[in-house]
Amino acid sequence: MRGGNADYTLAQFYLYHPVIVDYETYKDLTSEFKDDTLVTGTLTVRVKSLYEKGGSRVLSAGVDPSDLLPVELERGYKAKISLSDGAFYYPIKSISIDVVMMGAKTIHVFIPPSYMDRYEIVGGNLYFTESIEDLLFEVNDDLEDEIQSTSFSKMYYKVHIKLGRVIPFVGRDSANAEVQTQMALAQNTYYAIMEYFNQYTFTKTTASMIDEIGYTALMTAISTAISSAVIALGSYLSKGIGQMLVQKGVINVQSDLAARVLMKNGSMSLKGVITNIAKSALQDVWEEVVNDGLIEIVAENVVSMVGGNEHWAYWISNVLTSARESASEPGGVFHEEASKKFQEECHQYIMENEAEYGSFTELRKAFWAEINEQQSTDQQNRAQKEDNKRDWKAFLISGSLKILGYTGKTMGIIFGWLNLMTTLNVIDVFTKGRAPAPKNFWKNLMIKYYFSMKIFNREYTFTKVCYLNLI
Amino acid sequence: MATPLAHIAYAVVYSLMSKFAMDRKTHEAKSRERAFIFLPKGGKMEPTSISEKYWTDAILGDSMPAALMGHPGAYYTTVRGGEVGIVYTAQAILSPPNANRIFDGLDRLGDLEGTWEFLQTLDPTIMFGMDFDYTNLDYELVSSDLHSYNDRSYYTYSSYPAQDFIFNAYSHSTLGYLQQKIKDETDGKFDTIKPTVWMDAPNIFL
Numbered sequence: 001m002r003g004g005n006a007d008y009t010l011a012q013f014y015l016y017h018p019v020i021v022d023y024e025t026y027k028d029l030t031s032e033f034k035d036d037t038l039v040t041g042t043l044t045v046r047v048k049s050l051y052e053k054g055g056s057r058v059l060s061a062g063v064d065p066s067d068l069l070p071v072e073l074e075r076g077y078k079a080k081i082s083l084s085d086g087a088f089y090y091p092i093k094s095i096s097i098d099v100v101m102m103g104a105k106t107i108h109v110f111i112p113p114s115y116m117d118r119y120e121i122v123g124g125n126l127y128f129t130e131s132i133e134d135l136l137f138e139v140n141d142d143l144e145d146e147i148q149s150t151s152f153s154k155m156y157y158k159v160h161i162k163l164g165r166v167i168p169f170v171g172r173d174s175a176n177a178e179v180q181t182q183m184a185l186a187q188n189t190y191y192a193i194m195e196y197f198n199q200y201t202f203t204k205t206t207a208s209m210i211d212e213i214g215y216t217a218l219m220t221a222i223s224t225a226i227s228s229a230v231i232a233l234g235s236y237l238s239k240g241i242g243q244m245l246v247q248k249g250v251i252n253v254q255s256d257l258a259a260r261v262l263m264k265n266g267s268m269s270l271k272g273v274i275t276n277i278a279k280s281a282l283q284d285v286w287e288e289v290v291n292d293g294l295i296e297i298v299a300e301n302v303v304s305m306v307g308g309n310e311h312w313a314y315w316i317s318n319v320l321t322s323a324r325e326s327a328s329e330p331g332g333v334f335h336e337e338a339s340k341k342f343q344e345e346c347h348q349y350i351m352e353n354e355a356e357y358g359s360f361t362e363l364r365k366a367f368w369a370e371i372n373e374q375q376s377t378d379q380q381n382r383a384q385k386e387d388n389k390r391d392w393k394a395f396l397i398s399g400s401l402k403i404l405g406y407t408g409k410t411m412g413i414i415f416g417w418l419n420l421m422t423t424l425n426v427i428d429v430f431t432k433g434r435a436p437a438p439k440n441f442w443k444n445l446m447i448k449y450y451f452s453m454k455i456f457n458r459e460y461t462f463t464k465v466c467y468l469n470l471i
Numbered sequence: 472m473a474t475p476l477a478h479i480a481y482a483v484v485y486s487l488m489s490k491f492a493m494d495r496k497t498h499e500a501k502s503r504e505r506a507f508i509f510l511p512k513g514g515k516m517e518p519t520s521i522s523e524k525y526w527t528d529a530i531l532g533d534s535m536p537a538a539l540m541g542h543p544g545a546y547y548t549t550v551r552g553g554e555v556g557i558v559y560t561a562q563a564i565l566s567p568p569n570a571n572r573i574f575d576g577l578d579r580l581g582d583l584e585g586t587w588e589f590l591q592t593l594d595p596t597i598m599f600g601m602d603f604d605y606t607n608l609d610y611e612l613v614s615s616d617l618h619s620y621n622d623r624s625y626y627t628y629s630s631y632p633a634q635d636f637i638f639n640a641y642s643h644s645t646l647g648y649l650q651q652k653i654k655d656e657t658d659g660k661f662d663t664i665k666p667t668v669w670m671d672a673p674n675i676f677l
Binding site: 014015016019037038040041042043044045046047062063084085086087090163165187190191193194195196197198200201202204205206208209210212213216289290293294296297298301302305310314315318319322 | 530533535539625664671
């Protein structure tokens with residue numbers, strides 16, 4: 001707002017004044033702590049000493065009290081402490097001054113109330129009608145002798161100004177009543193406005209957060225539940241294919257352990273599947289809402305705080321969240337479950353063949369060596385079979401299953417995408433009462449793209465699970 | 472080999488698509504600004520900021536983690552003022568911080584409990600702290616400039632020692648401080664801060 005004539009039409013100025021309360025409230029505030037802690041504040045100013053000792057001014061540092069304008073000298077002021085650029089209406093309750101003699105001692109001088117006519121606040125400055133030294137020596141007769149007899153490196157004053165932050169309403173009969181009444185009305189009006197601002201801002205922010213968290217949680221939970229179910233089904237089907245491959249002789253399993261793992265591993269119960277879907281959904285919600293949220297705000301804001309631009313903030317945040325995504329492997333519950341079963345099978349095998357292998361590490365080495373050798377042999381055998389065209393039946397089964405597998409996966413991704421699109425639109429209709437508006441096209445597309453990429457990621461995890469199960 | 476490649480492909484595609492969308496919005500906003508703001512010769516587009524948010528609020532802001540923690544920090548509004556080409560901005564505190572939203576006494580973990588409830592139900596309205604505090608607004612915290620004296624050489628201010636920390640932290644976002652600051656910055660050309668309501672929303676102008 002510009003100054004000038006606009007000042008005359010402004011409302012009562014309410015800042016830089018003490019809060020005015022009724023007398024009963026003031027009494028409660030002062031009696032709560034048995035002192036005036038709740039109604040006062042202390043402004044301490046380090047003031048330069050102008051005292052002369054041995055014919056020269058003592059070394060000192062601080063606000064120079066002698067920095068007075070000619071007009072101020074004309075009014076009879078001898079010292080000045082600047083407090084504010086014009087506006088400072090807090091009443092002085094008391095003043096005390098510490099005379100700090102560095103390397104020696106500090107003498108505390110309380111200025112009694114009877115000396116209140118020696119100072120006043122005008123236009124944001126605290127004026128003294130005599131120099132600070134004269135005031136100090138008048139209040140404390142022995143002070144000058146103390147200073148003269150003390151050896152110190154520097155001397156300065158700490159002027160403690162106790163201000164009234166909260167003052168009582170003086171009563172209607174007082175001469176000050178009209179001014180106080182106007183100020184109290186202005187303060188009440190602005191308090192109501194600021195309270196409205198407070199409530200509005202907090203409510204709006206929390207409502208936005210509820211909306212954002214709810215939306216993110218719901219979308220993540222649904223997306224994860226759908227993709228987890230697909231993964232579970234895929235895992236089950238791949239196990240079936242794996243077992244069929246073994247039974248049909250496409251994969252020739254000689255290892256006792258490999259056969260057991262291939263035939264038994266991954267057979268999860270329906271209860272286990274449902275539990276893991278719920279587990280995946282909760283895990284993903286936590287990661288999206290808490291982990292990613294924390295990474296994003298910390299990365300983006302810290303980068304901007306240290307001087308980075310928004311592009312850097314984006315890329316750092318993005319790299320960190322992507323790393324988190326890779327590390328946590330969304331939808332990996334089924335992978336973990338399969339791995340756990342695999343480990344159990346291995347442990348059981350060790351128990352049964354402890355004498356032969358001795359330790360899990362040894363078994364693991366032997367197992368993978370055996371599997372690798374088996375794979376190599378199988379590949380050679382298959383190549384030979386294909387070259388010689390001697391086992392047409394196995395070749396046809398193998399080729400057909402491969403085509404079936406690739407087709408199934410491709411169709412799964414396509415239909416998964418379409419299914420997700422439909423689901424998201426249905427959710428929009430149910431939660432918002434309408435389909436996504438065209439203006440939100442990009443936003444929705446990005447959200448859908450994001451979730452579809454997550455599904456793609458899980459599809460890949462699914463492939464990995466199948467691969468682990470098959471080998 | 473395939474696993475890292477898949478992750479890299481996912482990260483690259485997702486990042487580029489997101490960046491593309493963000494850049495598009497940024498360019499749109501800048502174009503709109505260029506189309507509707509006229510600057511005099513020598514005027515500049517970027518406003519001068521005279522106060523920033525407290526650092527914890529600058530990091531947490533109004534993010535989801537802040538909400539899950541129970542909104543312990545303050546919320547601000549961006550104060551604007553000045554003339555065309557010489558614009559000043561500041562962060563004024565509107566909703567004061569409240570640490571009790573996280574830890575409400577020793578026997579209750581405040582919103583941490585609410586977060587656990589949320590994880591069990593996925594219902595964000597269950598979270599504690601996402602409603603009113605039922606505490607009165609601290610008038611001094613949003614209006615008094617006294618604690619900003621602690622930034623000035625040779626001046627210190629203290630009121631209620633137990634609360635000095637919080638008052639010092641937010642002293643640059645009070646109405647009293649901002650009015651004084653804008654007056655100093657402009658040599659008295661702009662000397663008033665005025666809270667007002669525009670479209671139901673709080674606004675403060677310099």
